[in-house]
Amino acid sequence: xxxxxxxxxxxxxxxxxxxxxxxxxxxxxxxxxxxxxxxxxxxxxxxxxxxxxxxxxxxxxxxxxxxxxxxxxxxxxxxxxxxxxxxxxxxxxxxxxxxxxxxxxxxxxxxxxxxxxxxxxxxxxxxxxxxxxxxxxxxxxxxxxxxxxxxxxxxxxxxxxxxxxxxxxxxxxxxxxxxxxxxxxxxxxxxxxxxxxxxxxxxxxxxxxxxxxxxxxxxxxxxxxxxxxxxxxxxxxxxxxxxxxxxxxxxxxxxxxxxxxxxxxxxxxxxxxxxxxxxxxxxxxxxxxxxxxxxxxxxxxxxxxxxxxxxxxxxxxxxxxxxxxxxxxxxxxxxxxxxxxxxxxxxxxxxxxxxxxxxxxxxxxxxxxxxxxxxxxxxxxxxxxxxxxxxxxxxxxxxxxxxxxxxxxxxxxxxxxxxxxxxxxxxxxxxxxxxxxxxxxxxxxxxxxxxxxxxxxxxxxxxxxxxxxxxxxxxxxxxxxxxxxxxxxxxxxxxxxxxxxxxxxxxxxxxxxxxxxxxxxxxxxxxxxxxxxxxxxxxxxxxxxxxxxxxxxxxxxxxxxxxxxxxxxxxxxxxxxxxxxxxxxxxxxxxxxxxxxxxxxxxxxxxxxxxxxxxxxxxxxxxxxxxxxxxxxxxxxxxxxxxxxxxxxxxxxxxxx
Numbered sequence: 248x249x250x251x252x253x254x255x256x257x258x259x260x261x262x263x264x265x266x267x268x269x270x271x272x273x274x275x276x277x278x279x280x281x282x283x284x285x286x287x288x289x290x291x292x293x294x295x296x297x298x299x300x301x302x303x304x305x306x307x308x309x310x311x312x313x314x315x316x317x318x319x320x321x322x323x324x325x326x327x328x329x330x331x332x333x334x335x336x337x338x339x340x341x342x343x344x345x346x347x348x349x350x351x352x353x354x355x356x357x358x359x360x361x362x363x364x365x366x367x368x369x370x371x372x373x374x375x376x377x378x379x380x381x382x383x384x385x386x387x388x389x390x391x392x393x394x395x396x397x398x399x400x401x402x403x404x405x406x407x408x409x410x411x412x413x414x415x416x417x418x419x420x421x422x423x424x425x426x427x428x429x430x431x432x433x434x435x436x437x438x439x440x441x442x443x444x445x446x447x448x449x450x451x452x453x454x455x456x457x458x459x460x461x462x463x464x465x466x467x468x469x470x471x472x473x474x475x476x477x478x479x480x481x482x483x484x485x486x487x488x489x490x491x492x493x494x495x496x497x498x499x500x501x502x503x504x505x506x507x508x509x510x511x512x513x514x515x516x517x518x519x520x521x522x523x524x525x526x527x528x529x530x531x532x533x534x535x536x537x538x539x540x541x542x543x544x545x546x547x548x549x550x551x552x553x554x555x556x557x558x559x560x561x562x563x564x565x566x567x568x569x570x571x572x573x574x575x576x577x578x579x580x581x582x583x584x585x586x587x588x589x590x591x592x593x594x595x596x597x598x599x600x601x602x603x604x605x606x607x608x609x610x611x612x613x614x615x616x617x618x619x620x621x622x623x624x625x626x627x628x629x630x631x632x633x634x635x636x637x638x639x640x641x642x643x644x645x646x647x648x649x650x651x652x653x654x655x656x657x658x659x660x661x662x663x664x665x666x667x668x669x670x671x672x673x674x675x676x677x678x679x680x681x682x683x684x685x686x687x688x689x690x691x692x693x694x695x696x697x698x699x700x701x702x703x704x705x706x707x708x709x710x711x712x713x714x715x716x717x718x719x720x721x722x723x724x725x726x727x728x729x730x731x732x733x734x735x736x737x738x739x740x741x742x743x744x745x746x747x748x749x750x751x752x753x754x755x756x757x758x759x760x761x762x763x764x765x766x767x768x769x770x771x772x773x774x775x776x777x778x779x780x781x782x783x784x785x786x787x788x789x790x791x792x793x794x795x796x797x798x799x800x801x802x803x804x805x806x807x808x809x810x811x812x813x814x815x816x817x818x819x820x821x822x823x824x825x826x827x828x829x830x831x832x833x834x835x836x837x838x839x840x841x842x843x844x845x846x847x848x849x850x851x852x853x854x855x856x857x858x859x860x861x862x863x864x865x866x867x868x869x870x871x872x873x874x875x876x877x878x879x880x881x882x883x884x885x886x887x888x889x890x891x892x893x894x895x896x897x898x899x900x901x902x903x904x
Contacts, residue, residue, distance in 0.1 A: 250278075251277070251278065251282060254278055255282045257282070257284075257285050259285065259286050260278070260286070261287075261289075262288070262289045262290070263289075263290045264291070265291040265295070266291045266293045267413065269291070272297060275287055275297060276297055279299060290305075293455070296453075307324065307360070308323040308324040308327060308360060309322050309324060310322050310323075310350065310354060310357070310358045311353070314346065314350050319350065322353070323358075324353040324358040324363060325349060325350070327363050327367075328349055328352060328353060328363045328366065329341050329349070329367075330367075331364045331367030332370040334367075335367060335368050335370050335371040336371045339370050348374070348375030348376040348378070348379050349375050351379040352366050352375060352379050355382045355383065355474075356382070356389075356474060357472055359472075361403065362474065365402065366389060369381075369388075386403060386477050387402065387404055389402060389403040389474075390402030390404070390405075403474055404478065407474075407478040411478075411482075413454075417447055418450055418451055420442075420443070421441040421443035422451060422456055422475075422479050422482075423493075424441040424442070424496075425440065425441050425469075425471060425479070426471060426475075426476045427483075427497050428470075428497070428532055431469065432468065432470070432532065434448070434466060434469070435500075437469060439499075440493060440497045441493075442496070456471070457470075458470050458471070463528055464525065495543075495545065497536055497539070498548045499547070499551075500536070501529065502536065502548040502549075502551040502552040503551060504529065504555075505551065505553075505555030505556050506552065506554075507522060522559075523559060523562060533556070536548070536552070537552060537556060540552065541575055541576045541579045544579060546598065549598060549602075550598055553598070553602060556572070560572070560609070561608070564793055564794035566609050569605075570606055570610060570613065573603075573605045573609065574606045577603050577606055580598055584599065593633040596632070596633040597629070597630070597633045597634050597635070597638065600625075600627075600628075600629035600638070600642075601626070601638060601642075603625055603626040604622070604623060604641075604642045604646075606622055607620075607645070607646075607649065608645055610622065612797070612831075614797075614832070615830075616649055616653050620646075620649050620650065620653060627639070627643070636672075636673055639669060640666055640670045640675060641678060643662050643665050643666035643682075644663065644666045644678070644681060644685060646662050647662035647663040647666060647682075647686070647689075650662055651689050651834060653834075654834060660686075663682060663686035663689070664686070667682045667686065676710075676713045677715060677717075677718055679709060680706045680722060681718065683702045683706035684703055684706040684726065686702055687702035687729065688725040688728070692732065694732075696732075699729050700729070703722065703729060706718070706726075707719065707723070710722055720747075720749035720750050723742045723743065723745045723749070724742075724743065724746040726742050727740075727742030727743035727769070728768070731768055731772065736773050737773075739769045739772075740770075743765055744766070746762050747759070747762055747763075747766075757790075757792075760786045760795070760798065761786075761798060763785055764782065764790075764798065764801060767779045767780075767782035767786065767802070770782060776809050779805070779809060780809055783802050783805050783806050784876070787806075787875060791872050796831035796868060797831050797832060797836070799831075799868065799871075800825075800829050800831060800832035800836050801826075801832070801833065803822050803825065803826050804822070804826045804839055804843065806822065807822040807823050807840075808843055813850050813851060816850055816851045817855050817856075817859040818859070820848060820856060820859035821859045821866070823840040823863070824860045824863025824866075825864075825871060826840040828864060829868075
């Protein structure tokens with residue numbers, strides 16, 4: 248009563264570090280009721296859950312996003328670190344040698360004042376670069392022996408242990424399990440991995456251990472502070488069986504996310520782009536989940552995840568990493584298979600075959616066609632013995648495409664004809680259509696137009712009959728370019744424009760760019776060099792941004808073909824030599840580059856040809872792109888705006904997609 252009487256004469260009551268007094272929070276309700284004029288300001292690591300409570304979350308001090316940010320010295324986190332560092336070492340200076348590491352320290356502790364002060368105290372013994380490295384390795388590093396500091400503030404571990412001691416068992420378990428995540432995660436992932444519902448997640452957020460991020464795709468999103476995560480991971484490691492079970496749930500959650508892959512032709516743009524955006528946002532968790540599944544040989548997770556992961560990496564043109572991921576998984580499955588009980592072995596061998604085929608696809612995209620051929624051969628052997636017919640058909644098609652790049656005519660025909668026969672027997676219309684338009688294209692490349700056109704017509708008829716606009720667009724793309732190769736330019740133009748119209752507003756720009764390039768060739772053949780150059784340049788910008796190196800080579804050949812003779816004949820030969828020798832170029836591109844270079848060489852002195860060829864051999868992709876696009880080689884190319892591909896007829900896949 249005396250307290251309430253005294254407070255009635257007061258305007259403000261300040262209570263600090265109230266979290267350990269939460270059972271007495273009812274007293275605050277009495278104060279507010281009996282002394283309505285008083286304002287109570289409370290600091291606590293946990294919400295009070297009282298009527299009339301207004302919560303203001305206190306985050307770390309602002310810190311620079313990176314070393315290139317302007318006015319770094321004005322950020323409060325940097326100022327606090329420098330001030331504290333000079334208390335420990337009077338000659339500490341923020342200069343070019345220390346600034347990047349100080350920014351990294353601020354990032355690692357996320358502007359947390361206690362973390363900054365504890366880290367700065369080490370400047371008397373260590374350089375800022377060493378301090379940053381120690382923080383990432385050891386939570387106990389951030390500690391002090393100062394006598395005038397409360398025990399719970401003498402180290403970050405002590406601060407975390409203080410909070411840990413206040414948690415009930417279910418919240419402790421959930422916090423440890425959530426530490427498995429890399430970066431942010433959505434609510435459904437948190438609930439599956441932690442086996443905790445919304446009340447527990449809310450409780451962790453109320454205690455400042457779990458942070459809410461801006462929603463992504465209409466879904467709530469969370470993260471743990473990196474240092475909280477480091478503390479929780481240590482707690483989880485003390486229970487190995489619990490940690491293993493949580494990591495398995497994490498792997499299976501992301502395997503489920505990957506089991507809904509993008510459509511092959513990308514015609515359903517909304518679903519495809521949503522899938523790609525979701526995986527990109529979760530890529531660190533996806534990588535961790537895949538790595539765990541490979542390491543522990545979790546067949547269920549690998550079977551569900553591999554197709555979606557393959558499609559994502561292909562669409563991002565992350566070819567080297569994709570090849571390594573599939574290769575490591577294939578080797579791990581091969582290691583495990585001999586010890587598997589006989590009834591289970593066919594399942595492992597089927598998965599091995601599919602992983603080998605995906606690894607081969609990446610190899611082929613990187614121009615490593617001999618390696619791809621060997622992997623496809625092994626994959627087909629396994630699938631014929633242990634796979635399903637629907638697995639075999641796409642691998643046959645892609646193996647035929649790899650054989651074509653090695654100029655193995657008989658093998659290409661045998662593989663493509665088998666793919667067509669199998670897809671027809673399965674009534675797998677999308678696969679049959681693709682096999683028909685790919686094989687028809689290859690026959691057109693070889694000049695066998697009487698055999699090529701019936702296959703392309705079959706593909707068109709089937710795509711129309713089964714109402715498959717994506718397959719129809721891809722068919723028109725290949726059909727149109729075969730007409731170009733046959734010299735029927737008006738028909739080629741009509742088919743390619745139909746291909747584009749089917750894709751307008753339906754596909755991402757990177758899926759459309761191949762047909763834009765093909766239209767450039769047709770416009771050039773029709774005597775419209777300005778229109779052709781506009782198409783080629785637009786295709787080149789998008790191809791560079793999406794790292795489609797084989798298509799870049801093909802576009803470069805098209806641009807070289809527009810250069811006038813004899814004035815720019817040397818430059819044309821230089822570009823054509825570059826494209827002919829690039830390991831990423833398609834065989835078709837190399838053959839066209841060789842023919843066109845020979846034509847132009849006939850109009851130039853041999854010495855000029857030799858010089859141009861030498862320059863072409865020395866060229867690299869970025870230098871060629873920088874020259875043609877008028878950019879610095881380090882410039883980032885931004886995709887076209889509203890007047891980009893749409894104005895130039897948004898297009899389909901590359902010629903032999």
